[in-house]
Amino acid sequence: MSSSAAAGGSATAGSEPFDAVLFLSFGGPDGPDDVMPFLENVTRGRGIPRERLESVAEHYLHFGGVSPINRLNLEMIDALRAELDRRGLDLPVYFGNRNWHPMAEDTVAQMYREGHRRVLVFPTSAWGGYSGCRQYHEDIDRALTSLTRAVPAATDPDSAMLLRKLPQYWSHPAFVAAGADAVRRAIESLGPGDDAPRLVFTAHSVPDSADAASGPAAEGGHLYSRQVMAASQAVADALGITDFDQVWQSRSGPPQVPWLEPDICDHLEDLAARGIRRVVVYPVGFISDHLEVIWDLDNEAAEVAERLGMDYARAGTVGPDRRFIEMIGEFVESYAGGGGDLTAMGCADNGRTCRENCCVPAARPGSVGRPPSRS
Structure with a gap:
């Protein structure tokens, strides 16, 4: 099911305002016991031998089994909330991940239970390509599919949910x-x-x-x-x-x-x-x-x-920079009112899965040297 289908056709209705923001990232373990389950999530379906996962796990265990990515994302979310307040935007910001808690599926279900139906999605990847763009659309689709299975009412056009991925920002x-x-x-x-x-x-x-x-x-x-x-x-x-x-x-x-x-x-x-x-x-x-x-x-x-x-x-990365947070706020403000073409396809300003044969994932047999990440 695509995000537009899960939205019950509302993907073409550009006039309705959005009511929340999902900060969508890759995820990382929060402690030693999380490392192997996290790596299994990352590599699921790729037939990676356990001994190879264990060798990658040593990288995480070198740092106490904790990836800093969740903490850094939460810091950016706090800064974004303050930025949206500064702009007078009353949109709550939620956090979801592809591979570790809080999982995107759980976050989307929480957002639905709390009454949100039109959600802007900020991905922690600036890029096009499969891992940087299309896979985030797949995350959105998977979360919406999980929602409609758990909550049949979510398939009703009058109560369906739309998640719209914000544009890439590598050139901003x-x-x-x-x-x-x-x-x-x-x-x-x-x-x-x-x-x-x-x-x-x-x-x-x-x-x-x-x-x-x-x-x-x-x-x-x-x-x-x-x-x-x-x-x-x-x-x-x-x-x-x-x-x-x-x-x-x-x-x-x-x-x-x-x-x-x-x-x-x-x-x-x-x-x-x-x-x-x-x-x-x-x-x-x-x-x-x-x-x-x-x-x-x-x-x-x-x-x-x-x-x-x-x-x-x-050199440091851009996440903590005030201008980067302002950029996210600018994106949210630009699209919060519901404007823009929600049916545009491909690696750009779009609200649904990429064009057919665009950024199709390549086969990666036995790949695991390090868990891939785009965040």
């Missing part, structure tokens, strides 16, 4: 400005040196086939990598930096499956071989310092840089 000026300031602070943290530090942008790697399938084939696909590169270019332009690198992190597939490269650690080796000894890394692909950022960049990449004798700094 606030996203770019917050990123540029984060990079600027990281550069300053290195102090003076003979050479300007090399700026390296990272984002979550995906299989080459998934990137090729992202966006409409008629537009050349590769929507995800094109958006990441464009966002990196925009941040570099804001800093007056003309030469930088775009690399990838957190690949989770078997070596025989091609993924976007180069990997951040391999790239640091290449930079050192070229005599570069000062590096600033900015995780443009992530909006918060969750576990993949901390493990991949603050541990693995930092250790590689130390071994190579590099001065290394990792």
